[in-house]
Amino acid sequence: MKELNTALVVTLLLGLLVQCSTTPLDRDLSHLPYTPEPYEVKVPEGFPRLEVPEDNPITKAGVALGQKLFFDPILSADSTMSCVNCHLPYFALTDVEATSVGIDGLRGRRSSMSLLNVAFYNTGLFWDGRSPSLEAQALEPVEDTLELHHKWVDLVPQLREHAEYPALFRAAFGIQNTAEINKELAAKAIAQFERVQISDGRAKFDRVMQGEATFTPDEAAGYDMFFDVTNEFPDAECGHCHNVPLFTTNEYFNNGITAAATPEDFPDPGLGGVTGNPYDMGKFRAPSLRNITLTAPYMHDGRFKTLSEVLDHYNQGGQTSANVSPLIRPLKLSEVEKRQIIAFLHTLTDRKFVNHRR
């Protein structure tokens, strides 16, 4: 009898334990409001069309949830870092490190990319283009051992048990129960937030194009060389990979920053590491140059501290390298001309965007 009583008590306690641990993970949310309202996305005139996946329309609640997740250190294993640590608004959603440092103090092998206008990156995300969509991209940093070093399998229960997130997921996606919170919905919310990080189209360059401002003589000369407008200045060949309106063509190039006699010689294969194609080795996404003055250091590994160093690299014609783009060539720019191009690059700075608190 005593044994039976003991067994009953144990069973009851176990039952209570199980209930305690499962109730927050399996809580009905249907009584909470779900009234999705479209988020009004402002796309500047002349920008590409904003294309939104049918299964992830942008809503106010979705962006709000994405923003909260983006800034919340709950995403990291030790709750010390979140997306924003490497994508700081003031630095055009990048950081100031050559390569970013994760929660374990370890450096990644690549520089944090600006997320500005990432909604229009339709040829793959990351420097090597490995993610086909923002939704797919948003899943990666959480589990990257050099970044947030968490596990979705551990993070999802944290979100389900959280005091605020269940209601926010309900508001964003209409889920009925906390058990429906999963990594895919979290990634969708983050993707919504990232998708609305769009320039306001009011950088000086934009205002000049709209006839509301004029370039200084140096900026005008730089613009001429950047796009090879006239024969008055040398062709700096910039516009091929950094064309308007985003100042990227969403293509992948080897810009000659790494000397490599053969495709096997690249320390970081870039696109080639994704495709396995030897002719893609050493190629990286051409980044947008909007707000480039805020995103130092430069290149996929942050090797150049200043724009002046970047111009020196291109002016030399890069380094002899397998798969190098034929667009890389000695430019024969004078010191004055290099400064003029940098003056033009300053007109791409969109301070209103970086100062805006989202």
Add this chain to the structure above:
Amino acid sequence: MRKLLYLLPLSLLFFVTACGDDDVQAEETAEVNLNFKATYDGDDFYTENIYKLFEGVDDTDIKFSTFDFFIGNVSLIKNVGEEFEETELLEIDFVSLSFDPGQAAQAEAGVTIQGRKVPAGTYDGIKIGFGVPADLNRTSPSEYGSGDVLSKTSHYWSGWDSYIFAKLEGLADHNGNGVFETSGVEEGFTYHMGTDETFTERTIFQTITLEVDEERTVNLNLDVRKLFRMTLSEYDQDDNDLLDVEDFPGTHTDAELQINKTMMNNFSDAVSLQE
């Protein structure tokens, strides 16, 4: 009786509509696709392969990284009395033949573009435009969704207010040291062609008979080497009827417009209809 009068026009409308449907259903059509492949002096064309620029005339080693172009206003033509009647196959499309040796199967297959259904019958040839027709060239990439061929910002040059109709890029080993270089040495060439005046049309006369419900692929070949033909002495300093690639490696500026024009015009000679 008055009701019957109202019904009369309705009945006539029904017959007219019905007749129209019969016409559409009765139209006998065939489907025509276009297939593009590239060769270099008779050999299969691959990017990254090393060729002689023009063997026996200019033996500079050359390799390409990009070869692509727009086609526009493609139609089948039929001789009707003293005039030609055109049946449009497609308005605009984009062909990239930048296949490296690792993509041999794709290079071998070429690029096939689906054309429209056209009335079955016998045609006297095909007309192909190389570039973006003027009406579409007045638009710009931001006006198109990402799936549209005209959305490519990589193929629009705002300095020209024009799409880049064709790109031919690569490296030439001008100093003959066996290395394709960019560092301190100018061995790259980037021919980007465009502007309305360079739009090139070629009509190839060859009988094309299309049976009802047939799906036909018209095979077209481009000999890339022929794009380098140049007879303007200013740009052919070796006087060998070839573009001087070393001294004129690009086509951006107004001064280089003649190269731009000539290379686009060369598409006319470079394309051939394959059996």
